Amino acid sequence: MPSVPAPDTSRIPSASRALRRTCSALAAATALALAVTACGGTTKNSARQDGDAAASGATARPHAPLKKGLTVAFLPKQVNNPYFTVAGKGGEKAVRELGSTYKETGPSSATDTAGQVGYVNTLTQQQVDAMAVSAQDPGALCTALQQAMRGGVKVVTFDSDTRPGCRDVFISQASAEALGRTQVELLARQIDYKGEIAVLSAAQTATNQNTWIGFMKKELKKDKYRNIELVATAYGNDDAQTSFQQTQGLLQEHPKLAGIISPTTVGIKAAAQYLAGSRYKGKVALTGLGTPDDMRRYIKNGTVEACELWDPARLGALAAHASVALASGRITGAKGEKLDAGKLGTFTIGDRGVIDLGTPTVFDARSIDRYHF
Incomplete structure (x- = not known):
């Protein structure tokens, strides 16, 4: 298993982050009821059911200002994989254009599920605002992701999903x-x-x-x-x-x-x-x-x-827009909500919190030279 990076202790948490850290600790150490009492109704809880992408009862505020200065982490199935490199570059560009900070981490093997769990835990400890994850396994990350959500971290999956109750939205490449x-x-x-x-x-x-x-x-x-x-x-x-x-x-x-x-x-x-x-x-x-x-x-x-x-750069960019929109309160992941993704367009959240990027493109001898990624 690859070594898991140590938490970034240079970041000084704000009052809201300190509260979020307190809530996370309470959730881990005591019953869920205590965590909900301490943190109010703003955090996710483990009562979320598969298919219920907004079980916390939060209400979307589609016209809320987009927050700046967030930290959005991308956790692909495998770093240094050419496909995820392109997706990450798309995500990084979008995050920076939205006025926030991008970071990427993850395992070097596409089958190191335990390692991916470790990275989720580390990102949670680092108090990132949102993480975009391509899951190696549909269930193995659930406990770690739900712990992150209880601590106030917004969770987006892209490319490969986990169980619906373990994230806020899933960015699907296409149907x-x-x-x-x-x-x-x-x-x-x-x-x-x-x-x-x-x-x-x-x-x-x-x-x-x-x-x-x-x-x-x-x-x-x-x-x-x-x-x-x-x-x-x-x-x-x-x-x-x-x-x-x-x-x-x-x-x-x-x-x-x-x-x-x-x-x-x-x-x-x-x-x-x-x-x-x-x-x-x-x-x-x-x-x-x-x-x-x-x-x-x-x-x-x-x-x-x-x-x-599909274009993996657009997939990464859409995951970035969803992450910032969730952290800003514009969307919660409920069916029917609209995600304004800037130049990418407006997307409607479907069943089980799924957002489809669009239809795939066919490459053959006549068309392939029109595409470069």
Whole structure:
């Protein structure tokens, strides 16, 4: 497990932060009733239920001034992952434009769930105003995130969600159903709607991956896919070498494989790298979620016909806007509330506190040079 950074003791808490620290300590040491009594109705409590994104009873003030000087922390699944680097840059730019301070921390491995919990606890101790988290596991972070919320920290998840009762809002890349179903359709067209296919996923516990794969399986039940068979799901753990080896293994174990879907930017790039240097190039189709900069060479050399993705920089920016809006009281996470995200537009919070970024973009030989991220 990577070392967890020590709290930033150079920051001198204000009176409101001191009160929040007191409330957090009370919540940890005594019954929830005492915590609610000490802190009034302004903090979250563990009575939040899944799907109830605003169970604290807080009321949104959509015209409240945006607070300045906040500290917004980003906690991706994995630091130094190219995808999260782009998302973080988008978040950092937005946070600074909103007059607040951005920081990023997190594990170096996409499967270090215990390490990610440790970072949540450290950020809570540092009294950040909001944290934007991409969860490695849907349930493992819940206790730590709820403790943060009881201490007054606003919690946004982005890219990969935790349970709804453990955060205020979730910034979804697009509709999970649309992402799962469109990847199947992309591959099916390339293999003429027949043959064996496999999925190369990230970590076995990744919330977003499993949700998309679930919708892939539902899509495959449609009659037009009756001649397509999903024969395997492999896990590359968002590690390039592991994903490369898993691709090789899939092709060895399933010699009749017609195509692979990899709903992870690390996985699809590694799979494309393997296919490009093998006898399977042009014979086994590959699609999934990839950045245009990663996939450009493979699309241009014919290894991949098409893939899709959203703009991760916009995803990070929207997570930043949601974080500041929550900390300013403009939104609470309740269904129907409006989030004004500046140049990104206005978004409506949906069921279970979900905000959809928009529809994915398909990249192919005709369009890929229009995109650079």
